[in-house]
Amino acid sequence: MSKFLRTLLQRTYLALIAIPFKLMPSLAYMAFTGQGSTAQLCRHIARQGIRKVLVVSDKPLVELGIVARAVDVLTEEGVVCTIYDGTLPDPTFSMVDAGLALQAEYSCDAVLAIGGGSSIDCAKTIASAASNGRDGRKLVGYFKVKKAPLPLFALPTTSGTGSEATIAAVISDQQTHEKFFIADPKMLPKAVALDADLLLGMPGAITAATGMDALTHAIETYISLWGTDSSNAYGYASVKMIFEYLPRAYRDGSDAVAREQMAIAAYYSGMAINDAGVGNVHAIAHQLGRQYGTPHGLANALVMPEVLRFMAKAAQEPLARLGRLIDVAGSGDSDEKAAEKFIDAVADLNRRLGIPGYLDNLNKADIPAIAAAAVKEGAAYPVPILMSRAECQAILATLLSTTERAAEFA
Incomplete structure (x- = not known):
């Protein structure tokens, strides 16, 4: 196929796929910044009437005490936290399934991601799958999240992926390592904290x-x-x-x-x-x-x-x-x-x-x-x-x- 024809087909495809994006309603979100913003986010979560939170993170952040900074504030506010610390780089659907199992076992009514893009993408998919058939694989593609996800919040601990601000997640197949794209405006976190204290060192x-x-x-x-x-x-x-x-x-x-x-x-x-x-x-x-x-x-x-x-x-x-x-x-x-x-x-x-x-x-x-x-x-x-x-x-x-x-x- 000639490059001209490939380009023509690509532009036609892009024009079609752009239509639903242009029709998307304005995205609503809240961002806390500056010193103490972790505590601000956690108190905001409690004020939403949320009582049981699934915290999605990784073992190093738990061991470093980073996760505890948020969990301690949530606990003081009367919110019960269940921690899933099994996220690894390039999260897989099996990790999503493990998080979903904990969410169901402890009846968590919201999800808080603490970590880099891997933890946030995993949390996004868990929150979305929990309300949409509990199978993250069926969400692959655009606009497959039909029902509102569990309320999702994010505390990024790296400055790179921007996943805390996007409507998408990338999840891998654990066997083939193929990456799958999930995108829907409903996946955007309700609120985030950009806390430099979590990034120091x-x-x-x-x-x-x-x-x-x-x-x-x-x-x-x-x-x-x-x-x-x-x-x-x-x-x-x-x-x-x-x-x-x-x-x-x-x-x-x-x-x-x-x-x-x-x-x-x-x-x-x-x-x-x-x-x-x-x-x-x-x-x-x-x-x-x-x-x-x-x-x-x-x-x-x-x-x-x-x-x-x-x-x-x-x-x-x-x-x-x-x-x-x-x-x-x-x-x-x-x-x-x-x-x-x-x-x-x-x-x-x-x-x-x-x-x-x-x-x-x-x-x-x-x-x-x-x-x-x-x-x-x-x-x-x-x-x-x-x-x-x-x-x-x-x-x-x-x-x-x-x-x-x-x-x-x-």
């Missing part, structure tokens, strides 16, 4: 990867075919904040100002996704996660510079605006030059954050299959230009280790 590598995840969201939404005034404003602000505050948070994990600004930036990026979706960076990163277990934020960071170079001409104007926004390009630069300088700045930010320029376990023999899956996924996103398999393979080849590259051209 986050390791540098996690700070870097999650921060670049948020930057990926901001950039992909800003160059999306579905971009709106609202999503563009969120993405634009997020890019500026991340370039300013992510290096600070990486250098000093105790920098409360940088942590709070990064939490807000990630939230903005998540808000932008609701209107504008994601793109080719995610299409490739998802396959690296499935194939090798590469953490999502790291996978996004690894592929983003080369994907942006591939899309530079198609997304030249918005990329140029971003280049001028972060002051790497001036008013005298052409749009082409400004876009190029912005992409170089993204690659340089990776280097400053200690993110490698290659994926050490990428196997050259896997590249054709990874590219085929990525191209298929990318065709469903509102990207400014479609990838061909050959183009995607060329992008992936740049992630080969020096040894693999040398062998390829020997």
Whole structure:
């Protein structure tokens, strides 16, 4: 099939799938920020008349006492908490089932997610499935959540996924590791707390990867075919904040100002996704996660510079605006030059954050299959230009280790 025909089919598909998104009612949510916002959120939950909460988190956050900060306040307010701490990176439907079993056993009437995107996505699916047949697999796709989920609240402990602000969740099959997308406006949390106190001391590598995840969201939404005034404003602000505050948070994990600004930036990026979706960076990163277990934020960071170079001409104007926004390009630069300088700045930010320029376990023999899956996924996103398999393979080849590259051209 020619690239022209593929593009025509993609644009037709996007036009059809965009209709229900444009008809969505305005999303209602509440966000508490600043010192003490965890307690504010917990008291807000109690004021809603909720009496039994399923807390969805992971074992490290329980052991570090992070979960207790919320549970203690809820307990003081007369709310009984049941903790599910079985969430792992790339949550699976089996984890959702385990959480649902606890929710049913203890008759929990609300769900509180405490953690990164994995815990929040797991909690979203648990809350939705609890009211819709108790099978998360049947919610895969768009607008499958027919009945209102259990009231859902979120306390993000990383600044990256933006899941606390989105209407979607990604859940994997435990056997095949295939990722499934669930999206419905009813999945948006009722309220969140962006509490920098929960982020202090986050390791540098996690700070870097999650921060670049948020930057990926901001950039992909800003160059999306579905971009709106609202999503563009969120993405634009997020890019500026991340370039300013992510290096600070990486250098000093105790920098409360940088942590709070990064939490807000990630939230903005998540808000932008609701209107504008994601793109080719995610299409490739998802396959690296499935194939090798590469953490999502790291996978996004690894592929983003080369994907942006591939899309530079198609997304030249918005990329140029971003280049001028972060002051790497001036008013005298052409749009082409400004876009190029912005992409170089993204690659340089990776280097400053200690993110490698290659994926050490990428196997050259896997590249054709990874590219085929990525191209298929990318065709469903509102990207400014479609990838061909050959183009995607060329992008992936740049992630080969020096040894693999040398062998390829020997």
